[in-house]
Amino acid sequence: MKYSIENKILKVTDANGNVHCQNFEWPIDKILEINGILIVLIMPESTATYNQNVFGVSQNGELLWQIETQKTPYENSPYTGLNLKDGKLSLYNWGGFLLFVEPGTGKVLNRVFTK
Numbered sequence: 001m002k003y004s005i006e007n008k009i010l011k012v013t014d015a016n017g018n019v020h021c022q023n024f025e026w027p028i029d030k031i032l033e034i035n036g037i038l039i040v041l042i043m044p045e046s047t048a049t050y051n052q053n054v055f056g057v058s059q060n061g062e063l064l065w066q067i068e069t070q071k072t073p074y075e076n077s078p079y080t081g082l083n084l085k086d087g088k089l090s091l092y093n094w095g096g097f098l099l100f101v102e103p104g105t106g107k108v109l110n111r112v113f114t115k
Contacts, residue, residue, distance in 0.1 A: 001033055001059050007054035010040060020061025026053070032084050034103040039089060041082050048114065049076045054091055056106050065106030072097060 002013040010022045010031070022040075029043040038057040044050040054067040064078045066092030067079065081092040096115030099108050 001036065001038070001114065003031070004060070004104055005031065008042075010038070010057060010061070012038070012057065012059060014060050021026070022057055022061050022063055024055070026058075027114060030082055030100070032082050032089070034084060034087075034089060037103050039082055039103060041079060044078055049071075051077050051079075051093070053078045054082070054101075056103065067091065067099075067110060070095075070108070070111065 004011045005028045006067050007027050007105035008024045010028060012020045014020060015056045023064045024042045026042045028040055030037040030041040034063045036059045036076055040055045040057055041049050042053045044053055052067050052069060056064040061076055068083055072093065077093045079091045079093045089101045089103045098114050100110040
C-alpha cells in the first residue's frame with residue numbers, strides 16, 4: 001500500500017491511483033501496515049488529555065476505527081507505542097498497560113498491566 005505523511009495528514013493512494021486524505025487532530029507519530037489496514041498513532045500535545053490516539057485506516061483512506069476508551073490509573077494516559085509481532089498488534093500507554101488489539105476492528109482482545 002502506498003501512503004505518505006504530512007504532519008497531521010495521512011495520504012493514501014488506492015489501487016486506481018486516487019489519493020485519499022485523512023486529517024488528524026495532532027501529528028502522526030507512527031504507522032504500521034497490517035493486512036491492508038494502516039494502524040496510525042498520533043501524538044497529542046502534552047497539555048491535552050487525549051487517550052484514544054490510535055486509529056485504523058483502510059487502503060482507501062477511510063477511518064475504520066478509533067481505539068476504545070480504557071480505564072487507567074491516570075487521567076492522561078495516551079498510547080506511546082505500537083508493535084507488531086507474530087501478526088499480533090500491541091499498544092502501550094503511559095498508564096503502564098499493554099493492549100492486544102484486533103487490527104481490523106480495533107477491538108481490545110487482552111489487556112495487561114506491566115508496571
